[in-house]
Amino acid sequence: MKILDVPCSYGKHVIMLASKHNCDIFGIDINHIEIDVARYRAEHELDVNEKPLKLKKKPKFMAADMRNFSDILNNFDLIYNWFWSFGYFGDEEDKKVLKEFYNALKPNGILLIHTITKENIMPDYITDWKREILPLKIKGKGYPGGILHFTKVFNPEKSTLHTTWIVMLNNGIILPEHPVVSSVRMYSIDEYISMLKQTGFRKIEVHDSYYPITIFKARK
Numbered sequence: 001m002k003i004l005d006v007p008c009s010y011g012k013h014v015i016m017l018a019s020k021h022n023c024d025i026f027g028i029d030i031n032h033i034e035i036d037v038a039r040y041r042a043e044h045e046l047d048v049n050e051k052p053l054k055l056k057k058k059p060k061f062m063a064a065d066m067r068n069f070s071d072i073l074n075n076f077d078l079i080y081n082w083f084w085s086f087g088y089f090g091d092e093e094d095k096k097v098l099k100e101f102y103n104a105l106k107p108n109g110i111l112l113i114h115t116i117t118k119e120n121i122m123p124d125y126i127t128d129w130k131r132e133i134l135p136l137k138i139k140g141k142g143y144p145g146g147i148l149h150f151t152k153v154f155n156p157e158k159s160t161l162h163t164t165w166i167v168m169l170n171n172g173i174i175l176p177e178h179p180v181v182s183s184v185r186m187y188s189i190d191e192y193i194s195m196l197k198q199t200g201f202r203k204i205e206v207h208d209s210y211y212p213i214t215i216f217k218a219r220k
């Protein structure tokens with residue numbers, strides 16, 4: 001099989017899959033730093049904790065925008081969009097992302113979207129916490145520990161969830177990709193189904209995962 005993880009971040013799912021299956025696995029993400037780390041770990045056969053992990057076949061990583069990649073990467077049997085990684089760009093561009101997924105699949109290929117829907121979020125949902133981060137190694141380089149400050153606030157009128165991440169290391173440095181602020185559109189299950197159908201997908205299935213995640217499965 002030829003498989004694509006989009007967006008793959010540091011490649012944790014790609015690397016885990018590559019340790020179990022002898023497939024052509026690709027990961028793309030817009031963040032060059034994350035792609036660099038993923039590539040480094042694949043090359044050196046390291047898991048997310050930078051512990052040795054034997055890979056059946058080395059996966060490939062590329063920095064790319066999920067709104068525009070199907071001209072160069074396509075013919076996939078399976079594309080997965082994991083861990084709440086859809087709804088970043090507004091209604092019209094989000095549909096373009098689905099079209100890219102569609103174009104990058106082989107006929108009969110499968111798309112999986114693992115997400116949170118509007119039904120799974122309370123109107124007054126808010127999260128605000130700080131957590132200590134232990135010292136870590138990225139790409140063989142050590143980082144001191146620090147504090148992660150994480151907030152999520154739901155706006156029921158716009159059906160958007162605003163998230164901020166700030167990682168302040170003990171040496172006063174904010175990690176290069178932080179602070180990150182994002183606004184994610186929470187679509188309802190019906191909205192997902194309708195967008196998938198409009199894009200041309202068929203055989204759409206809706207599955208529960210561990211709460212509050214929903215998984216959509218669709219075929220080209």
Ligand SMILES: C[S@@+](CC[C@H](N)C(=O)[O-])C[C@H]1O[C@@H](n2cnc3c(N)ncnc32)[C@H](O)[C@@H]1O
Nearest residue numbers: 007008009029030031064065066082083084085
């Ligand atoms: C919530 S993370 C999930 C990553 C991964 N699926 C996982 O489970 O770890 C969302 C990712 O989307 C990436 N991203 C944001 N905008 C993107 C875009 N236009 N194209 C590709 N990746 C993008 C971010 O860099 C981030 O790594």
